[in-house]
Amino acid sequence: MIHEASFRRRLQDGRASMIQVYAMCALAARFSDSSHFHKVPRGARGKMYISEAEHLAQQSLIAPSLETIQGLILIGYFYGGEGDTKAKHIYSGLARLHAEALSFPDIPKDAIPMRQEEYRRTWLSVHIASYWTASDMSIDPVLLVYGPDIVSPEVDDIIFHSLDPEQLQEKNISSPCNMWAYMAKTLDLFNRTSAVLRRLSQGQIEFNDYCTEASALENALDEWEKSLPPGLEYTQTNIRSLVKQGLGRTFLAMHIGPHHFRQMLFFPFLDARGNRDTPKLAHRATQCKRSANTVSEIIQHSTEMDGCDLNYFIYGHIAVISSCVHLHALLFSGDRDELSMARKRLVSNFEYLMDIKSYWPVVDYSLARLRKFQNSCQDSMSDPFLLDNWMVRFLTEHSSDISERQMPVLQSSEASKLGPNTKIGHTNLQGKNLPGPAQANNSTQIGTGAHGLSDLLQDQQVTSKALVDHAIDWLLD
Template identity: 35%
Template sequence: MMALSARFSTSSHVSGTDPRERGRGYAKECERLLDWNDVSLTTIQACVLLGAIAITNGNPASESIHYAVACRIAQLLDLPNCPVTSRVDQEVNIRMWWSLNMIDVWSSSGVRLPRLLTPKEDVPPPMDEIAFLGLTRSQGFDVTIEKKQQSSLLAEMVRLNRILLQINDLNIRASERELDAETILSNVENLSKQLDMWLEELPDHIRDTRRNMERYAAQGLGRVFVAIYLGYYHYGQMLFYRFLHEDSQRLTTHARHYAEKCKQHAGSLCDIVYASDEVPGCDVKYNMVGHVLVIASTVQIHSLLFEADDSNVTKAKTRLEKNFCFLTRLRDLWPTLDFCMDRLMAFHEACRNSADTSFRMDRWMVRFLVEFASPVSDKTSNSNVDNPWSLAGLGITPPEMEAI
């Protein structure tokens, strides 16, 4: 935890140290203390943290190894059914199990390897966070959870993650096997309905409103609340992204519909990032935000290139400027943001060279969307840009740049 959090410290003792370097010593000590032979929950938790540290430094192989060990130990222990002495320990195991299931989906897709865990239908969803935080080990199993507390933030993340699994699989299959248009459209329609159903079935207290964000922030859960919608909006832009190319070519009527949905998801993703920065206790400064914001930024580039409505072009330009400022701030904290910035500039350069083909959902694009911690092979060279990490490099020169 210290290795991950040291970069945020305001202590004078570390003020002269690069925030991206502050955690290295702690990470090495954690690696030294890790006992791979200790088949326990503690080892699972340590592996998850070390995996998170590895990915922040742009090392997806090390991340994958640590997560694989965590998943395998969870299977050996049959973690959700492990004998325990209290409801607290049982819920910790359940939450850890579902967290590993979610990690397994995006981590395995990021390195293009088979998943390790299969969701178990007999494992209950995580309970409401406030109810969980109110539990004590002295209660044993003599705890009653009210029905209104059944829905939880983590449980909604689990439901969403199942849809992400299908979206990733579709994009990969379509790029590798060249699925016919009818099959792709059928899959997209099905997944679109699943996303819509998830949103419709949400209880009112978890919906994306400023009031709910502020309420969860007051409970210390604001960042978790924002994370749900970062996931929802990102999964939507991932699902509908392929239609940006069709829409720019004016090929089909359904392309316009799904391209608009992609733009809506990308725009809402940007907006909730901005809102999270305005509500205390909701700011999202972890490295994965950089990846989803880069994808959302490429959608704004599409609007700059092909949108006919001047107001939409202005909105896209404003979002692109804000996103760039936000990404620059994240880059000061996380080494892996170098890859994100490189990706954004490489994509922009591809658009400058061939706007008509740059949004095509080919293998390069799938890698761009999924393999967030690795550099993608350049479609073009951006060596002609004096400062590749500048708004001028993106063809934008705002009258003034204000950090979010």
Template identity: 30%
Template sequence: MSLAARFADREDLRLLGPNLRTQASNLLKADLETLTVQSVQAWIVLGNAYGADCEWATESLYFGIAIRTAHIIRLHEAHAGETAVEHEVRLRVWWSLYMLDRWSAAGLGTPRQMANRHMSQQLPREEHVFHTLSSSQQDWPEPRRLGMWAYMITLVEVFGPIQDFNRTLSTGILDQATVTDTVARLGSRLEHWRQSLPSDLSLDPQTMALHQQRGHGRTFVALHLGYYHYGTLLYFSYLDGSAAQLPLADMYAQRCREYASALSDLLRTSYEMEGCEVMYNIVGHMAVVSSSVLIHNLLFGDQRELDNARGRLESNFRIIMKLKSWWPSVDRMKARLFMFQKACLQSIDQRTHKVDHWMVEFLLEHGNVLDERSQLEGDTPSPHDVSSTSPTTQAVFERSRLTRSALSALN
């Protein structure tokens, strides 16, 4: 009720949220030693309710209780006598925790608590079949196809290594060969995932309409948003102007721009199709990261890209503002975008997107307070620091003026 209150049309109902959340927290704490599937679900929902109001540490704590409870009751294992629905619910709760752990740990810069998936572990089944099962049905009907949540899980497995790569990259200890090999390996994993999708899960207007009709449009969009977001993070460091001499630098920088643009386009499309609008708060962070790449397009992109980049930036911002009306945490994400803009406009060269410690906080740690970025001089050099190809002072000035104008219109 606390989590749902923010979506109410009436203000008096929306204002009930904090009090309901406190009551829920007290009830769960009083029942802490009850270890059931339902208690795991309750801790997850309560954690999300706190995260929605920027109380990320409390969110992480409650997720941690849910994860420990799930391990104790061996949530992911089959239990004698359970129905097909009961078994599938247990799996879905387990894998929800797995995904939450990857995102929550990234958001606060803390260690992940759940081990990598074992290939023998069963993944969630097809959504629209699951929703047709009767509560007493013992067996899953044939054929047993994997569902969208299963592909979300195999995709999020790449997210952890991408996080780890960017964190290590920011320390400056990686040599260029290691960077090149790591990006190629993780990029291959992303591409293999995309190619492994069955035809009815590939992104196109027909499949999107199909899942909209089935009532799973938002899940379908979320699946592909994750793919574009992780790809943006993987190739982000190649936007740094000093990466120009690295192998495949131009191609990887272009991929980053393509992923960020595709994310923006999919977000806009989702809000144009009823039942496909992605409404969870972390979408705000995805839109902010996508926007940071679009800012790079405005500053350094081809002249022909400027109108499209500006249009996508405006579209991202409209969706961020829509999300902000539901989730106070998105207001802090919006503030991070304008802090990023300020850091870019204070720079005099193409190192605005260098992956240093501050940039890792911006890209990953959406739950932490982001301080103003210090000047780049004196930072630990990255393996990309092989040359600088700064544009002329006049060109920088003109692009900075254009970028400042575009973002000022949004603020």
């Protein structure tokens, strides 16, 4: 939402908004390699900046401006990374109120094109924050009067990323490479998916009704993919091309969202109860696993390709949901290829999570949820994939701390569907000398401290259940 070259010029000239500066530092200090921070844990470095950003924001509460709105959004993001959902919701709400006061659709016509584009992208950021924070609070979002189709980014992402303000002319505006505009079109699908999952878990709709709504949402996601121009389709060629243009991270972010929505949408079909055991519903479960595999693939690309790192905390939540789907394959599948892929993807996710949790305190919440979910897998008389209220919160709330799950006991006929392999325990270690957590924490770089876990992947004598159990212990240490 902020044009980098313009901001750097304002900063150099002493004209930059200090709300923005301190909020940026609060978010960015965790990634710094400066010796100034060597004795401060990465996840704690922002606290020395955020208090000043908040102080400056309070002085501007009744004086809305573009810079103040951007600063409020950044402060909200900071608190999201801390796991403080109430503070995040409040600051995102303040940004929305300021946007309404400025009447964003009435973008100043005398502003230079780059400035006009900052207005559009900031408005979209407010819109995105309204959806995500509302999901965290299990409430419906309070939306701006004008949707993203009314005020949407118009400037090509490559131009916005790379050019100085003076280089942008009106003729440069129209371009197909506008990934944020395409991302905006999926927001309503995310909101509808979250809402229908909540309704199902609360008994407001029957499962057959859920199937009907899920089909409509699936079709809408399919249409979104078909609407992408060839240069923005999810292909290896496009990834490499956009990496060269400095937009690999944005490209992966654009695609991981809809695949996450799909793994959420189809998650109820992993429920093992007999009345859902039909070829059509089994196909939906397969689609959930396919989307989880794509999420893991995108995350792996982000760790292996320069300039593609998805190091924001929301992707930690998405990786945890993907990992739960892989757990389903490990617990229930008898297909050798599917088991092998699930082990590989799970280890890749865990290596990523091991790194990102050092930056964002809230990722520890996501990992603690994963432990609570895994605990429910130990009870052979319960279905851990049952879509109860706890599971819906697990799927949709990415920043909140959720209490221990209380599992209902299935009837014996339903429990028999689960089979004997659902119990995960240390008894499956088979005497293997597994690497301890201390070995895994020697590096903050993805993969370099995880060789012990990767080695387990190759050791077929260690069961999948033992791998999962030890890896989660290792992540939580």
